[in-house]
Each structure stands twice: as C-alpha cells, then as structure tokens.
Amino acid sequence: MKYMKQFLIVLLFSYLGELLQRWIPLPIPAVIYGLVLMLLALCTGLVKPKHIADISQFLISLLPLFFVAPAAGILQYWDLLASNVVKIIVIILISTCVVFAVSGLVCKWLQKIGGKSNG
Amino acid sequence: MGEILGSGSLFALALTLGAYLFGLWCQSKLRVSLCNPILIGAIIVPVVLLIVKIPAETFQQSTALFSWLLTPATVCLALPMYEQLKILRKKLPVILASVTAGTLVSLAFIAIVGVLLKLDYQTLVSLLPKSVTSAISMPLAEQNGGISALATISVVITGIFGSLIAPAFCKLLKLTDPVSQGVAIGTSSHLAGTSKATEMGELQGAVSTVALSVAGILTAILFPFVVQFI
Numbered sequence: 350m351k352y353m354k355q356f357l358i359v360l361l362f363s364y365l366g367e368l369l370q371r372w373i374p375l376p377i378p379a380v381i382y383g384l385v386l387m388l389l390a391l392c393t394g395l396v397k398p399k400h401i402a403d404i405s406q407f408l409i410s411l412l413p414l415f416f417v418a419p420a421a422g423i424l425q426y427w428d429l430l431a432s433n434v435v436k437i438i439v440i441i442l443i444s445t446c447v448v449f450a451v452s453g454l455v456c457k458w459l460q461k462i463g464g465k466s467n468g
Numbered sequence: 469m470g471e472i473l474g475s476g477s478l479f480a481l482a483l484t485l486g487a488y489l490f491g492l493w494c495q496s497k498l499r500v501s502l503c504n505p506i507l508i509g510a511i512i513v514p515v516v517l518l519i520v521k522i523p524a525e526t527f528q529q530s531t532a533l534f535s536w537l538l539t540p541a542t543v544c545l546a547l548p549m550y551e552q553l554k555i556l557r558k559k560l561p562v563i564l565a566s567v568t569a570g571t572l573v574s575l576a577f578i579a580i581v582g583v584l585l586k587l588d589y590q591t592l593v594s595l596l597p598k599s600v601t602s603a604i605s606m607p608l609a610e611q612n613g614g615i616s617a618l619a620t621i622s623v624v625i626t627g628i629f630g631s632l633i634a635p636a637f638c639k640l641l642k643l644t645d646p647v648s649q650g651v652a653i654g655t656s657s658h659l660a661g662t663s664k665a666t667e668m669g670e671l672q673g674a675v676s677t678v679a680l681s682v683a684g685i686l687t688a689i690l691f692p693f694v695v696q697f698i
Contacts, residue, residue: 356540359540359543359544360540362543363539363540363543366539366543376604376607376608376688376689377604377684377685377688378601378603378604378684379539379603380538380539380542380543380601380603381603381681381684381685383539383542383543384542384543384545384546384549384677384681385546385681387543387544387546387547388546388549388550391546391547391550392550392553398547398550398551401544401547402547404544405544405547405548408537408540408541408544409541409544409545409548409663409666409673411537411541412538412541412542412659412660412662412663412666413488413505413506413631413660413663413664414484414485414488414509414534415534415535415537415538415541416506416510416624416627416628416659416660416663417484417487417488417505417506417509417510417513417534418484418513418527418528418531418534418535419535419602419620419624420506420507420509420510420513420624420625420628421484421509421510421513421514421517421524421527422524422527422528423510423514423621423624423625424514424524426617426618426621429615429617429618429621430618430621433587433588433591436585436587437587437591437595437622438625439585440578440581440582440585440587440595441595441598441622441625441626441629442625442629443577443581444574444577444578444581444598444599445598445599445626445629445630445633445656445657446633446637446656447573447574447577448570448571448573448574448577448599448655448656449570449630449633449634449637449641449652449653449655449656449657450637450641450652451569451570451573452566452567452569452570452571452573452651452652452655452656452679453566453637453638453641453643453648453649453651453652454641454643454648455565455566455569455570456562456563456566456643456647456648456651456652457642457643457645457648459562459565459566460559460562460645460647460648463562
C-alpha cells in the first residue's frame with residue numbers, strides 16, 4: 350500500500366512532465382520537466398519527502414540496472430559501428446575523459462578562487 | 469532452444485536482473501573497478517542470448533519494462549536534490565559555469581576530432597550529443613541527419629565508461645570535494661554516471677543530477693550551431 354501510493358505520486362509527476370513536453374515547444378525531454386516539477390512540489394511542500402522516500406530509494410537503487418538492456422542491445426546494431434568502430438570508440442572514450450576532467454577541474458578551481466575571495 | 473524457454477519475456481527480465489546482480493556480487497567480492505555491474509551485465513546478456521538463440525529484437529521488446537521505469541526513477545532524483553538544496557543553491561553558479569565549460573568542450577572536441585579523423589557527417593552528428601541522456605541525444609541526432617540508433621549506442625558506451633572510470637578519475641585528478649565529483653560525472657556521463665554518483669554519496673548524486681539536466685538542455689540549445697561547422 351505504502352509503495353503503491355508513493356509510486357502513484359511519482360508516476361503522476363512523470364506524466365505531468367510528458368504533458369508539459371507536449372505543450373511547450375522546447376527541445377527539453379519530458380523527464381527533465383518531471384524532475385523539475387517534483388523538485389518544485391517538494392520545495393513548496395505540496396509533496397513531503399516522506400511521501401516518496403521509500404519508492405525513491407528503491408527506484409534510484411535500480412537505475413544502473415536500466416542500462417544493462419540497452420548496453421546488451423549494442424550487438425544488435427553492430428553493423429552500424431563496424432565500418433568505423435575504432436574511430437568511434439576512440440572518440441567516445443577520449444572525449445568522455447576530457448569532459449570529465451574539464452568540468453571537474455573547472456569546478457574545483459572555481460570553488461577555490463570563490464573561497465579565497467569570500468575568506 | 470528459444471522455444472523450450474518460452475516466448476522469452478520473463479526469461480529476458482530474469483536474465484538481465486541476474487546478470488546485473490552477478491555483476492554486483494563480483495564488484496563486492498573482487499573490489500576491482502573494472503567489475504562494473506552494468507559492464508558485466510552487458511557482456512553476459514548477449515552471450516547468453518546467443519547461446520539460447522533468442523533474437524536481440526525479442527530481447528529488447530521483453531526488457532521494455534526497464535526502459536519504461538527509467539522515467540519515474542529519474543523523476544525520483546528530485547528527492548536527493550531537495551535534500552541537498554542548501555548546498556546546491558550556494559554552489560549553483562559554480563556548477564552552472566563548470567557544466568557549461570564541460571559541455572562546450574564536449575561538443576567542440578568531438579566535432580574537431582571527428583573532422584580530423586575524416587568521419588562521415590552522419591556518424592559524427594550521431595556521436596556529437598553522446599554525453600547527454602538518450603532522451604535528448606536521440607531526437608537531436610535524428611533531426612540533424614544522424615542515426616538515432618548510433619546516437620543511443622554512443623550514449624550507452626559513454627555512460628558505462630563514465631561510471632567505470634569515475635572513482636579512479638576522481639583520485640587521479642584529485643577531485644576530492646563532492647561538488648566537483650558530481651559535476652564531472654553528471655556532465656560527462658549523464659544518467660548512467662549519475663547512478664554511480666548516487667552510490668558515492670548523496671551530495672555527489674544531487675550535483676550530478678543538476679549537471680546532467682543542465683548539460684542536456686545546453687547541448688540541445690548549442691547543437692544546431694555546432695552542426696553548421698561540420
């Protein structure tokens with residue numbers, strides 16, 4: 350019962366996100382609208398953390414699982430990769446490292462200079 | 469053999485869950501970061517499918533439940549964000565600036581390296597939005613003349629790779645504070661990385677969620693401009 354009520358709330362917000370995505374002509378996916386709406390509802394007290402706490406913990410713990418099936422599906426599209434596979438993999442792996450390093454280090458550096466000017 | 473095992477829906481779900489749990493077990497036993505449960509699952513599942521001769525299409529249809537649950541699970545990430553709201557608010561300018569830097573570098577790097585490696589336009593456009601969640605990257609690639617399946621593949625490889633390297637890379641780059649860790653993970657490897665970030669800590673998960681949202685929206689806005697230079 351507890352899980353069902355909580356799941357219903359989460360589903361409603363997911364659905365509202367889908368509706369917004371349909372109504373607002375911006376290239377923003379439904380899931381981001383849902384996320385923002387849920388955050389707003391929590392901030393305004395419309396939804397209390399305890400109303401979704403259990404289901405959130407459960408679903409968030411499942412997140413990595415949701416990537417197993419699409420990852421296993423890569424083989425299905427192997428012919429799409431085949432002709433350029435080395436180049437494609439190299440670009441994907443190196444650019445992921447580069448973006449990781451740039452965003453992380455910029456964040457660290459900004460906090461450092463921000464901290465200095467405050468202190 | 470596929471016939472003996474039935475139409476495959478329940479088998480496919482059980483196989484996916486089993487392979488993932490086996491990956492988790494390996495991770496806890498071996499404590500090697502290469503034993504990432506998504507990676508192990510992604511290796512075991514196709515091998516088993518080949519052995520029992522279940523076509524990949526059937527498997528994809530059978531596991532639709534998981535892709536369907538992805539949206540509500542992502543909406544649930546609002547809760548860790550809410551619980552870390554004080555810190556998020558305080559750090560928001562820093563987070564926005566660093567995610568923007570990361571997203572710009574991502575688009576520029578892929579475009580430049582792709583052109584240098586003489587990748588064809590169709591492939592390059594499909595790779596370009598690879599650091600953001602497939603809900604954004606798939607339509608972007610498609611609308612600009614790319615292949616949505618290839619876009620999805622590159623997003624998935626990015627996500628697995630990102631969650632794989634996250635702990636080691638944080639150490640290597642001396643990213644010790646949770647905010648920088650969350651920004652790096654969320655900007656580079658979207659939701660799959662964020663699932664790793666939530667394991668590292670609640671603040672990392674919350675920052676990573678903000679980062680993946682901002683990176684996704686920025687990519688959608690900047691994409692048409694970048695495509696013109698290819």
